[in-house]
Amino acid sequence: xxxxxxxxxxxxxxxxxxxxxxxxxxxxxxxxxxxxxxxxxxxxxxxxxxxxxxxxxxxxxxxxxxxxxxxxxxxxxxxxxxxxxxxxxxxxxxxxxxxxxxxxxxxxxxxxxxxxxxxxxxxxxxxxxxxxxxxxxxxxxxxxxxxxxxxxxxxxxxxxxxxxxxxxxxxxxxxxxxxxxxxxxxxxxxxxxxxxxxxxxxxxxxxx
Amino acid sequence: xxxxxxxxxxxxxxxxxxxxxxxxxxxxxxxxxxxxxxxxxxxxxxxxxxxxxxxxxxxxxxxxxxxxxxxxxxxxxxxxxxxxxxxxxxxxxxxxxxxxxxxxxxxxxxxxxxxxxxxxxxxxxxxxxxxxxxxxxxxxxxxxxxxxxxxxxxxxxxxxxxxxxxxxxxxxxxxxxxxxxxxxxxxxxxxxxxxxxxxxxxxxxxxx
Numbered sequence: 001x002x003x004x005x006x007x008x009x010x011x012x013x014x015x016x017x018x019x020x021x022x023x024x025x026x027x028x029x030x031x032x033x034x035x036x037x038x039x040x041x042x043x044x045x046x047x048x049x050x051x052x053x054x055x056x057x058x059x060x061x062x063x064x065x066x067x068x069x070x071x072x073x074x075x076x077x078x079x080x081x082x083x084x085x086x087x088x089x090x091x092x093x094x095x096x097x098x099x100x101x102x103x104x105x106x107x108x109x110x111x112x113x114x115x116x117x118x119x120x121x122x123x124x125x126x127x128x129x130x131x132x133x134x135x136x137x138x139x140x141x142x143x144x145x146x147x148x149x150x151x152x153x154x155x156x157x158x159x160x161x162x163x164x165x166x167x168x169x170x171x172x173x174x175x176x177x178x179x180x181x182x183x184x185x186x187x188x189x190x191x192x193x194x195x196x197x198x199x200x201x202x203x204x205x206x207x208x
Numbered sequence: 209x210x211x212x213x214x215x216x217x218x219x220x221x222x223x224x225x226x227x228x229x230x231x232x233x234x235x236x237x238x239x240x241x242x243x244x245x246x247x248x249x250x251x252x253x254x255x256x257x258x259x260x261x262x263x264x265x266x267x268x269x270x271x272x273x274x275x276x277x278x279x280x281x282x283x284x285x286x287x288x289x290x291x292x293x294x295x296x297x298x299x300x301x302x303x304x305x306x307x308x309x310x311x312x313x314x315x316x317x318x319x320x321x322x323x324x325x326x327x328x329x330x331x332x333x334x335x336x337x338x339x340x341x342x343x344x345x346x347x348x349x350x351x352x353x354x355x356x357x358x359x360x361x362x363x364x365x366x367x368x369x370x371x372x373x374x375x376x377x378x379x380x381x382x383x384x385x386x387x388x389x390x391x392x393x394x395x396x397x398x399x400x401x402x403x404x405x406x407x408x409x410x411x412x413x414x415x416x
Contacts, residue, residue, distance in 0.1 A: 092306050093305050097301050097304050097388070164396075166392050177385040177388050184374050188372075189408060194406055194409065195407055196404055197405045198403075200397060
């Protein structure tokens, strides 16, 4: 769902998009118009910028299935949260507190420039932030300043106005741990069309 | 710090306040005017409503030191976060993801009616939400509806306008896991005078 929402938005913005999947034939049948569906390895070879939006627990396996040379120097936007699903309970996190999925991906694939982003809201809000009226925030984290600038530019194309840089990739811990809170609010509202805004004292002059 | 800020505010609002501590003589010297400083056991015996604002890791020990009959049926507002401090790093959580301090207190002391509240902002914002301009939210969670109503009334006295009920005490997981995010934003802004607001689509009609 997340991948399809992002692919359709990117295509609508004029980007060329290839989706990677384990199940090429099955997914090709339901892919958004104009989107190529290929293996993870083919998608990684094609993309100038990569977006990881598999289920969090399988992100590493998906990336292990590609040719490492197709990762070298590329920006990878990590949109996933490492959720563990248990029937009858709210999902929990398979990695949290002292580590994060974003950090794990950066450690496992040091040739990538990982930027954690878009993992704090629903996929429809990701690609159309105006679904939630008013000013609200998106958070990014990553070790590479140029990569974060590039991702910020793309997020502006998506319609995001307020993008708060939480620093290096350890900031992924902060945003991934927002997910249990997000799930709780989602359960209460019965709708994913909400997002966060940070209000601050006028004495805080640092703009983000 | 948190206890003193809350005690001073409660006293200013006309409540009678006794602070509990391990170090009565030391703390009495720096207590806000008009606040009694006693042992945890004496404070628990005195209070109609209890507020747990010791360091998260010591909350349970503090409550174990009181007479259990002085807890029976009382509302305990759990303001603490179970932070672990390591030099040179952002604090992490000693309990998280599949459990929380709020739930632990409720399990260990079933005779209490635990309400998790005020743990998502700095103590100066807790007692003076107008330090952060605009509309922003506070979150509560607990198993007992009457206890949450009582706490909500007190929070209104503090100046809080938007109080979002996250359901039963397992909601404490959601708000305690906001702390790593809060610490990250604090580090970035260099000031604790900020807070969260949830913006939602007009189609979400449930009011909180």
